[in-house]
Amino acid sequence: MDAAPPLSPRAAATRQRILDAAMAEFAAKGLAGARVDEIAARAGANKRMLYAYFGAKEDLWLTVLEAAYAAKREEEEQLDVAHLPPAEAMARLVAFNLRYTARHPEFVALLNQENVHAAAHLRRSGNVPALYSPLTTRLREVLARGAAEGLFRRDVDPLQLYLSIVALGHFTVANRFTLSTIFGTDLGSEAALQAREAHAVEVVLGYLRP
Amino acid sequence: MDAAPPLSPRAAATRQRILDAAMAEFAAKGLAGARVDEIAARAGANKRMLYAYFGAKEDLWLTVLEAAYAAKREEEEQLDVAHLPPAEAMARLVAFNLRYTARHPEFVALLNQENVHAAAHLRRSGNVPALYSPLTTRLREVLARGAAEGLFRRDVDPLQLYLSIVALGHFTVANRFTLSTIFGTDLGSEAALQAREAHAVEVVLGYLRP
Amino acid sequence: MDAAPPLSPRAAATRQRILDAAMAEFAAKGLAGARVDEIAARAGANKRMLYAYFGAKEDLWLTVLEAAYAAKREEEEQLDVAHLPPAEAMARLVAFNLRYTARHPEFVALLNQENVHAAAHLRRSGNVPALYSPLTTRLREVLARGAAEGLFRRDVDPLQLYLSIVALGHFTVANRFTLSTIFGTDLGSEAALQAREAHAVEVVLGYLRP
Amino acid sequence: MDAAPPLSPRAAATRQRILDAAMAEFAAKGLAGARVDEIAARAGANKRMLYAYFGAKEDLWLTVLEAAYAAKREEEEQLDVAHLPPAEAMARLVAFNLRYTARHPEFVALLNQENVHAAAHLRRSGNVPALYSPLTTRLREVLARGAAEGLFRRDVDPLQLYLSIVALGHFTVANRFTLSTIFGTDLGSEAALQAREAHAVEVVLGYLRP
């Protein structure tokens, strides 16, 4: 993913520290709200290094965003559901997605912000295909198996279902602060997550019944 | 809702123009990205008036946010599904929500931003109950009717279902820019909306089958 | 020369103070060496006003440069030599130019700098013709008169002579610091100026003899 | 001129490459505009070497400036006009100076800049006499010969004439960008140079007629 020349271990470490700090700062305060000084301070690095490694603030933003996509993709690629019965496999996919999202609210925050900016940065990304989720492929396989075995309905559009599955996990995380304020409950608690997960699985499997 | 003294018609008009301009500017650029100068210019008003009517920028933000919630609430209150058969009523609720969200991306953008800020402003709102969606009540009624008539399953948590219904419409709007970039399609087209609406209704009704 | 809306007296005064301060600062330290903070401080104005009235630093530079040209042009336009005998008229032109240059070393300094930048700013000026020196016209007239009366040689290229006359006054001012260092004398003293002026007039008139 | 210990051939080569690169960069962008990184990069050298060999940026500037003076001095020393008739000798001097200046616009650019800085660096030079132009001596000799032979007028101040001769060549080069912009012609073309040279020679010889 990097066309840049290989960095010395020391430089690579500094670069990574900046990247991590930027992820935290950006997720917490957004692109405009994040402070370059603060990122450098969090990283224990000099501001100049930030510019040396990443260019301007917005370039750093894009790098962070791509890294967040890459991290999710990586976990998804290790997800093996081919050996499970269709219903169980489907449940795994739904639960995985929901849990990943809950575990990575910073990913959701970054997406939120990038959409506020009309994906202006992502559009300039040189590597959009790498953002495509392996989950869609997994989903297609499971759907096909389930339909072939007569366990799932046959009129399902895989892309729509993919969007719905992601939506079920994403929404409550993306809006956890406003929702929590309005409903007066903490949607991030383990109990709440378990309830949400069970419900999401139920919805998808219930829908898929032939 | 307003404790302020009544404004002269001219003043009220200026106030409203500022509010509209702020909504547009905030939705387009976020809280941090929005410019007070730009809002005043769009409103054809003097900056000083903005401060006179709304206090600081963040107070204006909160006012705009509350107005967006109020607008949705108002439409929801006019939604009458009590006379429809349960399945049809449910379909109406799902479709309404999805369409409203699609018609009001600025509402989604505001929510996005407010969650980036951990709902810091909303929490200071003096009128949180007004944010509560009438949809939840409608949903409860329909669910109860459907279950009583044996058309819907009985183990449904209304709050969870509410969240899911909103999620199904919200997600693709909130992330329409990143999703469009990745999938290379325009999720905002009428055709795409129709497909999404049909799918969302199918999912909910499919899930609700006893 | 100004297409901008008319400024209030107070604003115009502030604008002018900034312009004067900028002229001094730019002449003393060059474009890159000048400090925006310093200009604002010298002008007793807020930095923001500088940007409000002139745009960026480089725009201010161009405005200052154009003002310097305009100032010289204005003095040249008041120069009336039509009633003098040719030789006297020519001497007046040469002396005027030399003295103006000596009285306005900041003009020379600005030109120096602009040439270091390959006239990048001047080229973007919307009003290049206004930079053209009225002196050239005066010179043509005097040359023609002198030639007609048999007092001047007839093979003179007016543009070349114009360049030479300006050169004779310009060079010692433009390079007064390096020349003074090398020759160990002060080229800016009144005595030195008088000697230079007499010499320059002699050179031109001597050359023009038929 | 160099009091430093003799450098190894490799080190001397690096030093020279840095000096050449600095000359180009300084001439193109001025002292403040030149970038140390860029000089090192152009020289294919490490920045540290630059500091090791030349001290700070301003010291490098002075070294470059002295080198530019030295280069001109060297060519002037090889100029032999003692064997030519006075008028021809004088023409040679005028033409040589004009052509040298035209061939070395970087020398003029450096002088421009140094005068913007009020010759602050040159004044610290340890070797000011080396800057003194051999041309002045040549000029004195020719003037004396011409006067003795009754070919030149006798009231000529050699220093003033020296300044004028240099001025005639220097001005159009120093201000070639602004002049070209205003007059809309390229003063650097060979045709323009030839015209300028012929005119300058004419002016000087015309003036010198008894």
Added chain:
DNA sequence: CATGAATGAGGGTTCATTCAT
């Protein structure tokens, strides 16, 4: 009620210079 002018704090970015290897 409305306006134009002004302010000061701080944001992103750049640069000459030095350290550690």
Added chain:
DNA sequence: AATGAATGAACCCTCATTCAT
């Protein structure tokens, strides 16, 4: 002799906010 990494001080510019009229 040479290098890559790091530093901190500024510098240009922007913005929310207030004053004077």
